Amino acid sequence: MSTNTDIVDAPLTVLGGGPAGLATGFYARRHGLDVRLFEAADAVGGNARTLQMGPFRYDTGAHRFHDKNPRVTADVKALLGDDLRRIDAPSQIAWxxxxxxxxxxxxxxxxxxxxxxxxxxxxxxxxxxRVADDADHFEEMALQSYGPTLARLFLLSYTEKLWGANADRLSPHVAGDRLEGLDLKTFFLEALGGGTTKARHLDGSFYYPKHGYGQIAEATAEALGREHIRTGARVSKLAHDGHRLRRVTINEDEPVHTGTVVSTLPLTLILRLLDPPPPDDIQALAESIRFRHLRLVVLGLDCPRLTPNASLYFPHRSVPFTRLYEPKNRSPDMAPDGQTVVVLERPCHPDTTAWTQPDDTLRAEAVSLLADHSLIEGDEVVASTHHEVPFAYPILEVGAEEKAARLKQYLDRFDNLYRLGRSADFTYTHVHNLYAQARRLTDRIATRSESVA
Known part of the structure; x- marks a missing residue:
């Protein structure tokens, strides 16, 4: 039998040390809650880390911190101080x-x-x-919102390449809020007003840390307290009694008693870890949910700057990469004077040749792309490496949100389990949203703990 004292007797257990898990631990400590965080990798940050290649620094994604939530922005500013800078670096499409x-x-x-x-x-x-609010799929939304010409030139082919699925199989929500605002009013507003009259959605301004986006994760981990974080701790089993999670097994053979658990692990992984396992229909449903993985090619270049952009997108299907981002355009401290570093992203499904392609072949394709677009000449490449980012994006296919809702409903039976994060909730969101959600969640957990105590 469970007891309410379980809530306060055991530390708050956080599964995963990405932005969602770190934010949960950070805000929980503000409430005075005891916290233990388990992260499988050897460092925190998840898919929002900053890595180093010799003198070059790069992020595991083209991340930007958006000033959308004043309280969260204030918290992150307090963590980083003057190292958090406002940057103006717009993105472009190569066409x-x-x-x-x-x-x-x-x-x-x-x-x-x-x-x-x-x-x-x-x-x-x-x-x-322009009646796309009730569109059945992304293709319908794009055609009705932007017209066939704009949609086919810049949106549909890129979206299909990014997600690895036909546009008529993708949910209208895969674009998030990035395509808002291009309507008849803004079209003529900018056409008549010129470059100085910009719709708000076109603003290329954002915050970025001096030493890379991973600095946000590192600063959050320091504020949480490294003594509360255990890296190299892979969750291998979640034992339950049908109503509560009882034990978390770490690295196959280390059971840990649990009170309240916040999981930021991918939704499908949580279900696979349950012991006893879910019913067959729930397992089959989980297996039908897909995530998009990424392979990154990182190139250190012996030139001061490659582009002026935060990101450069490649919509044409013949190009294997979806975008290039140049960390030095976010912070000059990401590469030495006179040199720069670029990262090219290739989205993959795990069961395809793109995921298993040799690193050398992928690097050659990246160098060839830069040469074809006249971005480099000769032997500017002085360093290179590769990085894999599994579970980078939940693939929001038509019907996937309903499937995810059924899986989340099943997990709701565990009254001491909470979920938070892009992969855990199977939704496309941003770090500022994750911090805001973590703040609200820990408010609830702290209030519940106080009422039990």
């Missing part, structure tokens, strides 16, 4: 030898697209229905 601003900016399109395309796009802005 037919031109660079198109992204998110799409009408004034920029007017300057860079052929007249025939502009005439077609302008006509479509007047004629498209």
């Amino acid at each position: 037919r030898g031109r660079r198109i601003d992204f998110p799409l900016a009408p004034y920029d399109l007017l300057r860079k697209l052929p007249l025939s395309l502009l005439a077609r796009i302008a006509w479509e802005q007047l004629s498209i229905p």
Whole structure:
């Protein structure tokens, strides 16, 4: 039988040391709660780490910290101090030898697209229905919101390459909030007002730490207290009695008694770890949920700067990579003077040749891409490495959200288990949202602990 004292007798157990897990531990400690955090890797940060290659530093993703939640922004500023800087580095799309601003900016399109395309796009802005709020899939949303020409040029092919699925099989929510604002009003506002009249969604300004995005995770871990964090601790089993999680087994042979548990592990992994396992129908449903993995190619270059962009996107299907990001455009401290570093992302499914392709082949493709786009000449590459990012994105296919809801409903039977994070909740979100959610969650946990005590 469970007892309410379990809530206060055992430390709050946090599974996973990425942004969601660290934020949970950080805010829990603010409430005076005892915390223990288990992370399988040898360092915290999850998929938001900063790594080093000789004198070059790079992130495991093109991460930016958005100033969307004043309380969270204040907390992160307090953690990093002057090392958290506001950066203005817009992104662009590589298209037919031109660079198109992204998110799409009408004034920029007017300057860079052929007249025939502009005439077609302008006509479509007047004629498209713009009733995409109830679209059944991403393709329908894109066509109705942006018109066939813009959608097919810049959105549909890139989205299919990124997610590895046809656009008519993807949920309209896969784009998050990145495509908001390009409507008839903003189209003509920018067209008539010029480059100085920008819709708010087109702002390329964000916060970024001096020593890389992983500095946020490291600072959060320090504030949480390293004594509360255990790395190299892989969760291998979650024992339960049907109503509560009773034990977490670490590294196959170390059982740990649990009170309240916050899991940031991928939703499908949580279900696989349950002992006894879930019913067959729940297991089958979990197996049908998919995540997108990433392979990164990192190149140190003997040139001061490659592009002025935060990210450069490659929508054409013939290019295996989806985007390039240059950490030095976020912070000059990411590479030595006179040199720079770039990271190219290749999305993969784990059961494809892209995931198993030799590193040398992938590197050669990356170098060839830079040369083809006249970004490098000759032997500028002075260092290179590779990195794998599993479970980088939940694939929001049509129907996947409903499947995830059923899986989460099953897990809701465990009254001492909470979930938090992009992979744990199977939703696309940002770090500022994760910190805000962690703050609210630990408020609830602390209030519950106080009522029991």
